[in-house]
Amino acid sequence: MSAHSAQQQGNEHGQEHPISLYFKIWGLLFFLSTLSYLVDYFRVESYLRWTLILSFMFLKAGLIVSVFMHMAWERLSLVYAILLPPLCLLVLVGLMATEAGYTLALRLLYFH
Structure with missing residues (x-):
């Protein structure tokens, strides 16, 4: 064989x-x-x-x-192809949440 x-x-x-x-x-x-x-x-x-x-x-x-x-x-390339995009989205959501907190703090400081 x-x-x-x-x-x-x-x-x-x-x-x-x-x-x-x-x-x-x-x-x-x-x-x-x-x-x-x-x-x-x-x-x-x-x-x-x-x-x-x-x-x-x-x-x-x-x-x-x-x-x-x-x-x-599974192959490592397939694992990366499946897991990396959601991980990148989580990082971007974290950055947006940080920016939202900063924007809210500025609005409260200047418009309140």
């Missing part, structure tokens, strides 16, 4: 990952969700609350995208 025919045969069947991997990720997602709910249960307040909730949210989203959407096994 040549390398080309083995590769062709592998492409026909697709990638198969052990079910234990998915169970581990589900367990980890459940654990992260529990931690997120515990933040509210223990009434954590202020910026610590939002930092913890957003951290758990991003960790869960990263696990879902990498494992369940099979992004961890």
Whole structure:
């Protein structure tokens, strides 16, 4: 069997990952969700609350995208093509939010 025919045969069947991997990720997602709910249960307040909730949210989203959407096994160029545009948009939204705060402060200073 040549390398080309083995590769062709592998492409026909697709990638198969052990079910234990998915169970581990589900367990980890459940654990992260529990931690997120515990933040509210223990009434954590202020910026610590939002930092913890957003951290758990991003960790869960990263696990879902990498494992369940099979992004961890894709080519790096495809990962960049999918993830970089939303990341650039988030940076631009952050810059606009900063500019909006500056504009509001100037308007309150001069027009109020």
